[in-house]
Amino acid sequence: MGILDYIRYFFAILLISSGLILFIIEIYGVFRFSFVLNRMHAAAIGDTLALSLCLGGLMLITGFSYTTAKFLLVVFFLWISSPAASHLIAKFEVTTNENVTKHLRKEEIGK
Amino acid sequence: MSKLRFSKRDTKDFSLKEWMDGTDDPMITGDIEMKPQRVHKDDFQTVMKHMRDYEKVERHLYDSDKNMGVRIFNKLYKVSSVIFTILLIGVMLYVVSYLPPVGNASNPDNNIVAQRYIENGLQETGAVNIVSGMILTYRAFDTFGETNVLFIATCCVMIMLMLDEKTLKEQEEQVQNTKYAPMNDPILRFAARILCPVIFIFGIYIILNGHISPGGGFSGGAILGAGMCLYANAMGFTRTAKWFNENVYKVAKITALCMYGLIGSYFYITGANGIENHIPLGIPGHILSSGIILPINIAVGIEVACTMYAFYALFRRGGL
Numbered sequence: 408m409g410i411l412d413y414i415r416y417f418f419a420i421l422l423i424s425s426g427l428i429l430f431i432i433e434i435y436g437v438f439r440f441s442f443v444l445n446r447m448h449a450a451a452i453g454d455t456l457a458l459s460l461c462l463g464g465l466m467l468i469t470g471f472s473y474t475t476a477k478f479l480l481v482v483f484f485l486w487i488s489s490p491a492a493s494h495l496i497a498k499f500e501v502t503t504n505e506n507v508t509k510h511l512r513k514e515e516i517g518k
Numbered sequence: 519m520s521k522l523r524f525s526k527r528d529t530k531d532f533s534l535k536e537w538m539d540g541t542d543d544p545m546i547t548g549d550i551e552m553k554p555q556r557v558h559k560d561d562f563q564t565v566m567k568h569m570r571d572y573e574k575v576e577r578h579l580y581d582s583d584k585n586m587g588v589r590i591f592n593k594l595y596k597v598s599s600v601i602f603t604i605l606l607i608g609v610m611l612y613v614v615s616y617l618p619p620v621g622n623a624s625n626p627d628n629n630i631v632a633q634r635y636i637e638n639g640l641q642e643t644g645a646v647n648i649v650s651g652m653i654l655t656y657r658a659f660d661t662f663g664e665t666n667v668l669f670i671a672t673c674c675v676m677i678m679l680m681l682d683e684k685t686l687k688e689q690e691e692q693v694q695n696t697k698y699a700p701m702n703d704p705i706l707r708f709a710a711r712i713l714c715p716v717i718f719i720f721g722i723y724i725i726l727n728g729h730i731s732p733g734g735g736f737s738g739g740a741i742l743g744a745g746m747c748l749y750a751n752a753m754g755f756t757r758t759a760k761w762f763n764e765n766v767y768k769v770a771k772i773t774a775l776c777m778y779g780l781i782g783s784y785f786y787i788t789g790a791n792g793i794e795n796h797i798p799l800g801i802p803g804h805i806l807s808s809g810i811i812l813p814i815n816i817a818v819g820i821e822v823a824c825t826m827y828a829f830y831a832l833f834r835r836g837g838l
Contacts, residue, residue, distance in 0.1 A: 491709035495700065502698045
């Protein structure tokens with residue numbers, strides 16, 4: 408193992424461990440927050456940032472190969488689909504919950 | 519392009535409907551018109567009195583302080599449920615003690631059938647993916663039954679939930695005009711515009727590579743159906759109906775099922791009678807190889823995709 412490999416593994420471990428810390432924060436937030444949108448925000452952090460950090464670390468470990476391309480596709484897919492799903496849930500909650508103004512200030516955008 | 523139009527009153531459906539509504543009886547000839555009976559209606563006071571009486575009777579019947587039988591029944595119920603559960607657990611544990619140990623070489627499931635699948639599967643079916651080769655050639659009859667189950671299930675759901683076109687159109691207009699409909703959401707539309715082609719291509723890839731890599735008709739069809747649900751949500755059902763409406767659904771589904779039936783029955787008959795079936799197996803690992811597995815995978819994939827989308831659309835709006 409050369410010095411470059413050591414640097415590579417150092418950055419990989421850094422990425423994966425920061426991703427895992429974010430996952431822990433996500434799970435803590437999902438179980439501790441009382442309002443839906445706060446919980447959804449915590450879950451969305453885990454779905455996008457934490458997962459892509461972990462996958463980035465794994466990509467660094469494997470080096471450039473066919474598997475790395477698949478990892479990149481997974482990150483691409485999740486970065487598009489997960490925020491869209493979170494946005495829809497938030498919209499549903501705001502439009503259907505009658506007591507939503509207890510937790511947040513509602514502003515009409517557009518009209 | 520002129521069609522001979524019958525009067526609606528001459529059809530059998532209409533007379534059946536008239537008879538059901540009670541406005542006309544086909545058995546009575548002439549101009550006698552039947553009128554339905556007037557519905558008996560109580561006034562508000564009487565209804566309230568009946569309800570109060572009913573509540574009073576219920577209170578006395580199920581009150582454990584006043585009714586001795588209810589008290590005894592409640593105690594018996596608790597005791598007997600505990601006894602029954604303990605007996606059930608005992609019976610199950612007794613049966614488990616007779617089961618063969620996990621992973622033992624002399625277990626009855628470790629027989630000649632599984633050995634043959636593993637040893638001769640590649641040679642006899644030409645499929646690199648043993649599972650796909652197993653379920654679509656050795657056990658093609660079972661898989662045909664499963665595909666039929668999907669077909670019958672969608673037929674039953676259609677019988678129960680299908681709406682007529684007029685109601686559907688009105689409903690669709692109502693949905694389109696609301697601000698909060700998912701199809702009027704620009705973020706979802708943008709995501710769907712990027713993701714839908716990827717999902718469709720991935721589903722088709724999995725269906726076509728069913729005999730080479732993990733996957734096959736069922737999983738690929740499920741992915742295709744999910745992509746169609748996303749498309750219908752983001753772009754609206756009217757836009758989806760331009761390329762997937764009820765006619766396309768009927769043609770695709772029945773063609774797929776008939777294709778599977780024909781290929782499968784040819785395969786069963788030749789196999790059961792020991793006749794050579796002249797289906798080339800090809801070189802294992804190539805796309806065009808392994809005989810009947812590829813066309814059957816395509817048929818199953820179409821069937822599953824149609825079923826998924828039909829279930830979603832029928833439960834969501836009552837029509838394809």
